[in-house]
Amino acid sequence: MPLALYNSLTRRKQAFEPIDPDNVRMYVCGPTVYDLAHIGNARAVVAFDLLYRVLRREYGAEHVTYVRNITDVEDKIIDAAHANGEAIAALTARTTAIFREDMAALFNLPPDVEPRATEHIPQMIAMIERLIAGDHAYAAQGHVLFRVSAYPDYGKLSRRSRKEMIAGARVEVAPYKEDPGDFVLWKPSSPEQPGWDSPWGRGRPGWHIECSAMSEAHLGEHFDIHGGGVDLLFPHHENEVAQSVCAHGGKPFVNFWVHNGFLSVDSTKMSKSLGNFVTAHETLQEWPGEVIRLALLSTHYRDPLDWTEERLNQARQSLDRWYRALALPSEIGPVGLTADATAPTIAALADDLNAPLALAHLHEVAGTVNRTSDAEERGALQVALRQSAEMLGLLGDDPQRWLRGGTEDASAIEERIAARGLARKERRFADADRIRAELAAEGIVLEDNPDGTTDWRRA
Ligand code: AMP
Ligand code: ZN
Secondary structure, eight states, rough: OOOOEEETTEEEEEEESSTTTTTTEEEOOOBBBSSSSSSSHHHHHHHHHHHHHHHHHHGGGGGGEEEBBOOSSSSHHHHHHHHHTOOOHHHHHHHHHHHHHHHHHHOOOSSSOBBGGGOOOHHHHHHHHEEEEEEESSEEEEEEEOOOOTTTTTTTTTTTOOOHHHHHTOOOOOTTTTTTTOOEEEEEEOTTTTBBOOOOOOEEEHHHHHHHHHHHHOOOEEEEEEEEEEIIIIIHHHHHHHHHHHTTTTOOOEEEEEEEEEEEEETTEETTTTTOOOOOHHHHHOEEEEEHHHHHHHOOOOOOOOHHHHHHHHHHHHHHHHHHHHOOOOOOOHHHHHHHHHHHHHHHHHTTOHHHHHHHHHHHHHHHHOOOOOOOHHHHHHHHHHHHHHTTOOOSOHHHHHTTTOSSSHHHHHHHHHHHHHHTTTOOOOHHHHHHHHHHHEEEEEOOTTTTTEEEEEO
């Protein structure tokens, strides 16, 4: 199924052609690990996980390389470590571990490579040296700056005028800059700040050069897809293009620039600085990861997504409906029917990751599962429902387990059901009824089977 992707560079949807179908390469800007990820950050991860899954399905898992970096050197990290009274390495190790756990709990596949900025300092220094050698950068007062005037295409990706760029980047006018639009590649570190020896003295890299150096190290000079939230288009991605193209003698850098839209609260972007955020970690304490994931997929990745309790409730209802359809008794059904029923979901996702349309197809398939009286047809459609959902990272759970509300206190419930079974066997019916009533009061419904076993689910 040919894939079409919206390319921020051309501002239109284009047929995706990989540079090398045996190695499709994608780089996505990862978290700055100073704090826990909020649910807007999680949206970006889920959006690119969906693209990764679609690419793996189309080209084969072994032919796709997904790199998502960890920014573990940045001024926000220095400030947060200072505020917490925590060592920088301890802070970044702790937040990276929680980030990985939370993203896995949202059913995101781990990227193939997760490079850390602190492990690529020599590559950053080497790239900066090349930029200086080519007159694209200059050193001044312990800083190295990219000379924006030396790259005529600067602003082409974000389509901004010079004036807008300067205003948008809130650039500092500093005495060591030739031009206020020039941006930092390297800056000096004071003795208590993290720093590395370099030809310009002890210092640390700017944020933008980190991604240029890490993408070059793991994907080469020219690769297929570069992603991130739409807030990164300018200045971060614009600066990455400038650095990489100039460091690579003018060669093309990225074919497709893909950006996810914002997750908002009351129509305002969720962000750390505004304080209107909830972390993925705390949301996961309250809702199953699959519910959160579905809620994040319920709007097209480029559209804004307003985060509400209602959206989470709807996601839970959809999952309950689908898992109920999967739990219906069936027989192994015809493969052709499975493939036909899966095709619309594949087509929807291949069309610029149209997840809302793909989800509408899941509802249709589940509806047919519920309606058919043919056990083989039902079996084929259940397989189709599972396979379609798998492309979205959904419905991987055991239906019975899901309908029972997870395993949390399942063993305790099962012990009480066993005690009731024993009471019935011993004709202590009052005890048996009491246990059933207690479970019912907790929302646990029992269904006795003719063979003497008892099934249970949450009401
Ligand atoms: P940061 O840690 O702020 O650099 O963000 C990490 C990733 O999350 C980047 O790709 C951002 O563009 C993305 N991001 C940040 N806030 C939001 C939001 N409210 N909605 C969607 N994506 C976001
Ligand atoms: Zn980046």
